[in-house]
Amino acid sequence: MNNHIVDHPQVLITGAGPTGLTLAIDLARRNIPVRIIDQATAFFAGSRGDGIQPRTLEVFDDLGVLDAVRAAGAPAPVMRAYSGGEFAGEHRMAEPVEPTPAVPYPNLWVLGQSRTEAILRDRLAQFGVRVELATALVSFEQDETGVTAELAHDGSIETVRVAYLIGADGGRSTVRKTLGIPFEGNTDDSIRMLLGDVSANALDHDYGYWFAAVGHPMEGIALSPLPGGSQFQFGAPLSEDVEPSLEVLQQLVDQYSGNPDIVLTDLTWATVWRPNIRLAQRFREQRVFLAGDAAHVHPPTGGQGMNTGIQDAYNLGWKLAAALAGDESLLDSYESERQTVAARVLGISTELLDKLVDGHADAMDRGEQTRQLDISYRDPADQGVLVAGDRAPDAPLKDEAGQSIRLFDLFRGPHATVLSFGASNEHADQPGTERYEVIRPGDHSSGRYVVDVDGHAHAAYHAVPGTTVHIRPDGYIATAPAHRPD
Template sequence: MQEQVLVAGAGPTGLTIGLELARRDIPVRIVDQAAEFFAGSRGDGIQPRTLEVFDDLGVLDAVLAAGIPMPIMRVHLGGEFVGEHRMAELVEPTPAFPHPNPWVLGQSGTEAILRERLAEFGVHVELDTALTTFDQDATGVTATLTRDGVEETVRVAYLVGADGGRSTVRKALGIAFEGTTDESLRMLLGDVRADALDHQFGYWFAGAEHPMEGIAMSPLPGGRQFQFAAPLTGDAEPTLEVLQEYVDRYSGRTDITLSELTWVTVWRPNVRLAERFRVGRVFLAGDAAHVHPPTGGQGMNTGIQDAYNLGWKLAAAVHGDESQLDSYESERRRVAAHVLGISSGLLNKLVDGDEDAMRRGPETQQLDISYRDPADRAPLAPGDRAPDAPLKDMAGNPIRLFDLFRGPHATTLCFGETGQLPPGSDTYAVVRPGTTAAGQYVVDVEGHAFTAYHATDGTRVVVRPDGYLAERS
């Protein structure tokens, strides 16, 4: 079957778009110019809203099994242990928010899980395959792919550029990438082994006189490695010897020997937002549309949610309904600008030596992201995240609202309705205990669903395929 969508880039964003399309039976092709899959930790913090996305995509159990909770940081100043610190306080799950805490899994691990899920739909990433040129017209996109010097011309309905900050797609479209790059600051990130450190904890090593000028070492799941982060001074190169020098200097210890530097990069503050996320039949997502500082763990998560927003809209367009495509840019560009402000603010605090740079609040978890009309003052409005709630099904078995939402469909909830429901296999009456309904129904045993949706008898809610409210009446 001929592919309907071509995705350039096989990072978390491109893989999520591919999965969103594949599970809707939309033929998709994913290409990446890299010769091999990424093998480092990079975006290792998975935010709570992304965990909810992974629940819907069918990969949450694998992600939880492969990762670890956000670790407690042991703080050492001037060679002395001074206490423990949590960047974010642990939050107990609630009926509306079942996954309230971040999770740690190296980006390569997240990508591997997404690729395995894609393979279940018969979709495999094509490595060493570069998108070199493309043209679009009123009915589709003609693209040229190059592999081993051999060119291939493909014709698709839509093209998605998820090809990173140096995006070929964005540059070819001539879209401005507005923002700044600070060449004066360099940050070293790397994955390194440190057997002398307890792998259950993270570490902050700094001098007593300058407690905010130091190095962070955060444990990575599945071994003995830590993600190492430090400002890179002068013309120093990102080598194992340089990392060892930093550890010796800031920790004041002689027993920490680093080894197995498996991935390393140098990051410069490059904070940019694309002027457009769409031109005709071509879309930008992830780092191709916005690049973030690593502070706050926002970049990968924002890209995944770009894909989660775009995937179902592209699928509808392939089936003839293009009405949702314009909302991708209007919804996601506003979110990206907001999130860039959060991560940039944390970076500025870090540079200024502000201790608040080491704290993470609800604003980084992305659970409060909304596409609502800013003028709408209702407690729950179209564009808001659809809350979860515990229920029982018609047979009395425990079930959640998220179980009803899971899958490639929209869901209609009819609160307190016992008569005939609107047609549709994904339409449910939500009734109180001791009540039944003419159609399929679920029982709000503890009243959490009525409360979360500010519902009374007769309230109807349509939940979009990406878990946000489409309608409420």
């Protein structure tokens, strides 16, 4: 085998799912040389994580892929429930919520994971970076200045030297196992579900379906429409050890629906799922980091796993950029912030799974806790209304030309943002920070400004004249809103 060394990338990401792709985009748009590899020989083709939560939609807004995701996807469908083949009513997992000035994307958006990944790959390619398939991480060693990794591809071993290595390589993570980090939790082999993507005739693709056993409303099969075609994501319990196949799926449909007209075709993805609920003991070891399923594995209930991984990446990207620019102080906060969030989200997902298994009447209901808009990195001792670590709200504004814009338009990009509500006596901002004065109609400004026409920005940030708010590149409050002394 040939061996040669490459020394130009600063960050190596192993794993090209939503987590790895999000991180690669965030680094590439900061002009940080990055490589992203995946040992798979072809891109994943399946729906898997098909629910995109509101906070992730805000991340996608910042990364420049929201329009494509919204164009390709659809709102969560109304579910039609049947018992013993008889129509039993319609149900939504969550009632649609109207957008507000502070929360522009309040509802779940549905798009098969493989299509989300394709959109992220297209965006990454705009920065000149492409996923390297059939490339496996064989081993790595780190020292005080970097990581030396061996990659296998094309029958040869390549040695690459990078500043940081990111393991976004899933629940069986090579990176985590090499580091010897415990993956604490459990696998419940008593619960098995068959998941797959299939087409189904005789069903209206504008709706989802729940076919339940007579007298057992929580026992049955679900078919949820996937946008952009005729397929449904299929989910059903399995009581015996069988291989996922179209024939098995058809038998389950026949059993629970009682409708011989429903014929399944075009099985493009299938898997047997078992509850595997785990959290890595550490998310970092010196210059190596874990993100996504490599750090935490969730049950599918609540649609939290993919979204949590994407937000791991969004949290880590700007901190890696700061470290590469000479300030490594922020890197420690990645584990403290994201491990706490992952533990909380695992608790939510597990509680919803337990409700489903126990047959609770509200097991399919979803509310505020799954939207991830309330995730905060605040100090638990801080009981303020809006404090450091909280999500920075959106608000409609007018720019200097009188055009309608939003706070999210000001935040978009790799920079930090400072909002000064009225004139500020603060010193000049650090490089990579953009400052705006937020003024009311009729007020004047000596610097770059936006107009809070309807007062929504002042209300969202509880601002008075002299309030200054620093906002991190990932859209969270960096410092509590400060008020200028009179």
